[in-house]
Amino acid sequence: MHRGTRSRRRSQEVNERLHRAVPGGAHTYAKGDDQYPEGLAPVISHGRGAHVWDVDGNRYIEYGSGLRSVVLGHAHPRVVGAVQAQIGRGTNFVRPSLVEAEAAERFLETVPTAEMVKFAKNGSDATTAAVRLARAHTGRPMVAVCRDQPFFSTDDWFIGTTPMPSGIPPQDTLAFPYGDLDALDALLTEHEGAIACLVMEAATAFDPPADYLPGVRALADRHGCLLVLDEMITGFRWSPAGAQGLYGVVPDLSTFGKALGNGFAVSALAGRREVMERGGLRHEHERVFLLSTTHGAETHSLAAAMAVMDVFAEEDVIGELHRLGDRLRAGVSQAATRAGVGEHVVVRGRSSNLVFATLDGTGRPSQEYRTLFLRELVRGGVLGPSFVVSAALTDEDVDRTIEVVADACEVYRLALEAGDPLRYTGGRPVKPVFRRFA
Structure with missing residues (x-):
């Protein structure tokens, strides 16, 4: 060097x-x-x-x-060892593997505010699935994102709001500033009954003001929209359960990725059973095409995630x-x-x-x-x-x-x-x- x-x-x-x-x-x-x-x-x-x-x-x-x-x-030895052991048993089958159940249960132990989880390969897919669920659950078209946080998804609903909107039609996505409850309340009031969810990271470069996250939670409840926390960065850096685990805020939905796999491709959409089950088979509502990916639950990536969660639990x-x-x-x-x-x-x-x-x-x-x-x-x-x-x-x-x-x-x-x-x-x-x- x-x-x-x-x-x-x-x-x-x-x-x-x-x-x-x-x-x-x-x-x-x-x-x-x-x-x-x-x-x-x-x-x-x-x-x-x-x-x-x-x-x-x-x-x-x-x-x-x-x-x-x-x-x-x-090349962390515990993660590599878990991946190598699983690869020798096969990585992708025509039906769910036992590892899918084990990894889901392990994740829900790590993030106790969540009641169900579905794995994917990248954060964009997980966060877009959260938006789709919120729209289906609320029957509302619009999304509000925190404008002071740089990235949520590669999909149209977000990229259409950035300086790179080429190829994307107009989107029903609004923006609100971080840390300003009055501005958020005004936005929700102006678009009363139209905003399906608030998408945001719980923290930026600094800790949130003491009353901010409880205030966001209260505003979401008052205006009937869902709170979606993007924990891609904060998960396993603020706490294993993310910023929600550190600050005590309970989102309706949250998304994890990045550190969850220590470099292996795995992300997670987690949240309340009532909302998550809309993407499942055990409800009476119109079905939601939530996440359905060929590689979303590859066994070696889930093995990596479990190894990461074990290391965080023990060290x-x-x-x-x-x-x-x-x-x-x-x-x-x-x-x-x-x-x-x-x-x-x-x-x-x-x-x-x-x-x-x-x-x-x-x-x-x-x-x-x-x-x-x-x-x-x-x-x-x-x-x-x-x-x-x-x-x-x-x-x-x-x-x-x-x-x-x-x-x-x-x-x-x-x-x-x-x-x-x-x-x-x-x-x-x-x-x-x-x-x-x-």
Whole structure:
């Protein structure tokens, strides 16, 4: 992990191959090479724990692993062992497997606010299924999403509200601000009887005001709509039961994914029996096509999820995430302050889910300064689109990261003094994921 000592030629070659074969050069927009400084987007060969190696042999300390999904670290032995054992018994059958019942029961023990659960492969499908259930249960067409939270689904009802609505007809989706009960009440009153559900994360970068989540719950009940909590990020980072388990709010429906499988493809839609059963066979209502996927309950992914839940039950993973995050936050903040950029390189968020802001000379978020900062991190052997920790990080990893950040902050200071970050970016700035034109 020595700064700039190894070639990245093979990564550049494979990136070109990816762009020829795959639209965008990646299967997730957030993994695209436009999210990294020019010429410094590594193509990964393999990973173990909190480290990954690119195809050129460069080793990196990795943060935000698998877009926050790899919470225990790559190739975690208990998860890998559970998957290997299950693969040898078959992964997909013409009828449900015993593992489906075991995983569902295990999940409901972990998330006690839920009475039923159905598994899928990705968060978008689970959250869209929640919206479909809410519309069927309430007989209402509209959805209200929290506008201060960036992503809920790849499906039309949400993507139609973003700066990338091409190919999507107008949607019955409204937006409300986080933390403002009066604004939410006004929206529900204006569209009285039309909004099927509120879709939101319980927490953002900061804990919610003490009265906010109980107030949202009360407003949903008063106006007859369902509360859907997206726990894709907060599940197994705020608590094993997600933010609802930490803050004590009971949603009608909630969706989990990411850390649930430690990188294996598994998500979950969970909630009240009365609502969930509308997607089943034991009711007298019109049927709802809820989730019906060939691969939704593959046995090895469910085995991975059960192994993850076992590790969280037996070890203080949440505590370790916070300890590592606290160490990283303190070190980065001190390094930035010492370099004179403490008001420009800012660490935010819950310690188990840290992000960083890169601000220009006027204090505004800057893609150019983000590019500069990411460039110095990558060159120093840190792959960090965020500072979201995994439990596989060691104190040595964190301390090495702080050293790299300290070096990056010195370059940051020079750019601020010159008023010209482009001099230090090495090429075009990184781009936001949601933008109208490529």
